[in-house]
Amino acid sequence: MYKDLKSKDPDMPYKQIMSKISQTLGIGLNSVCKIISEYKSTGTVASPTKTRSKKCLFDKIDDLDRNGIRQKVHSFWLKKELPTIDKVLEAVNDDPALPNFKRTTLYTTIKKLDFAFIKRKRCSVLTEREDLLVWRQNYLYDIRKFREEGRTVYYLDETWVNAGDCVDKLWVDKSIKSKHDAFTRGLTTGATNPTGKDQRLIVLHIGSHKGFLEGGLLCFLSKKNSSDYHDEMNSNNFHEWFESIIPHLDPNSVIVMDNAPYHTARIEKIPTASSKKDEILSWLTSKGIVIDKSMFKPQLMAKVRKIKSRYISYVVDNMAKNAGHTVLRLPLYHSELNPIELAWAMVKTYVKQNNTTYNIDDVKSLLNTAIDRVTSENWKNFIEHVKREENKMTEVDRNMDEIIDNLEPCVLTITGETSDSSDF
Structure with missing residues (x-):
C-alpha cells in the first residue's frame, strides 16, 4: 500500500499516507509508522515477535530446587510425621538454599512434582501419586537386582x-x-x-x-x-x-x-x-x-x-x-x-x-x-x-504406607485435580 500510494501521488504528505494505510487496513497508526520506518532503513520487514507464554515458578526453578522440595516432604515421612502444606511451606522457606514460596504457589509446584493431596481427618496429607510411587519402587527393585x-x-x-x-x-x-x-x-x-x-x-x-x-x-x-x-x-x-x-x-x-x-x-x-x-x-x-x-x-x-x-x-x-x-x-x-x-x-x-x-x-x-x-x-x-x-526412599514409602493405612479416611480424595484452598 505504501508503494502504491507513493507511485500514484508522490507529493502526498508522509503523515497522510500513514493515516490512510492505518484506516484502510485497520492497523494502529504507530504500528504502521514503525513498519514503514523499519522498511525504509533496512529494506525489509521482520516478522512480528510472537508473544511468549509467561513461565510459572515451577519452570523457572531447576532440578536441584525441585529435588530439594521433594526431600522436604520426604523428611516428614522419615520422621513418621504427617506432611501438610503448611509444614512443608515452613520447612522450604526456612531453607536458605531453596526459593521462598507463597502458599498457593508451593501447592501448585508440589502437585507438578506428582504429589497428591489425600484428605485425612481434618487435614490433607501430602503423598506420592500412586503411579510415581510404583515407578520408583520398580526402579529400586530393578537397580538392586542388576547390581x-x-x-x-x-x-x-x-x-x-x-x-x-x-x-x-x-x-x-x-x-x-x-x-x-x-x-x-x-x-x-x-x-x-x-x-x-x-x-x-x-x-x-x-x-x-x-x-x-x-x-x-x-x-x-x-x-x-x-x-x-x-x-x-x-x-x-x-x-x-x-x-x-x-x-x-x-x-x-x-x-x-x-x-x-x-x-x-x-x-x-x-x-x-x-x-x-x-x-x-x-x-x-x-x-x-x-x-x-x-x-x-x-x-x-x-x-x-x-x-x-x-x-x-x-x-x-x-x-x-x-x-x-x-x-x-x-x-x-x-x-x-x-x-x-x-x-x-x-x-x-x-x-x-x-x-x-x-x-x-x-x-x-x-x-x-x-x-x-x-x-x-x-x-x-x-x-x-x-x-x-x-x-x-524405601523407608519413606514403607512409613507412608503404614501411616496412611492406619489413618481414618475422609470421603474426599484429591489426586491431581485442582481443589479449593480450604481443602488444604
Missing part, C-alpha cells in the same frame, strides 16, 4: 557450564579505594568481573564405578539464548552420540538415564487426541483392529489407549537391546538417584574456582581438566551415596 547380577551400571546425564561461572564469594581488600590507588601501592583491584555470561557449553557424559567412560564426552557451544540447556539437545544428536559410546561399554551392561524428550524418542508415533481422525483410523487398521468408520473420535481413541502399550518402543532402548544392554529410566524428578549429578557438582566447583578469564575456550580447557580429576574412587563414593538415598 546383584554383577552387571556394570552406567549413568548418563547432560549439564552446562557458563563462561562467566565463578565462585560467589572471595576475599577483597577494602583498603583499596581506586585503580590509581592500587597502582601507586603496587597492588591489584582484585578479581575482574565475569564477562561472556551468554556463552555456554553443553556437556554430555557417561560413567560408572570405574569413572567417566573414556571417549564418552560430548561438549559443544550453545547457540540458543535459552534458560534451559535441554533446548540445545535433540534426538538426532543424542542418538548419534549414544551409538558411538555403545561399543565402549562392558558387555551386558545397564544404562541409567532420565526422561528428557530426546531420551524417549519413540520408534513409532502413536495417535493422540490431537491427531486427525483419518490418522487414528489408519493406525488402528495397521494393527489389525476391526473398526466401524462411523465411530466417533473418542471411541477410536478408547481403542488406541487399550492397545498402545504394546507398541510403545523407544529408539535408544532398541539400540541398547541390539547391543546386549538394558536401559533403565529414573523416576520423574529423582535426580538424586543419579550419581553423575555429584560428579557434575565436583566438576563445576573446579571450573568456578579456577575461572579467571571468563573466556569460553579457557573454560572448556578447565572443564576437560575437571573431568579428568574425577577418579574412579570418587565415582564409587558417589554411587554409595546414591545407594543410601535409595534405602531412604
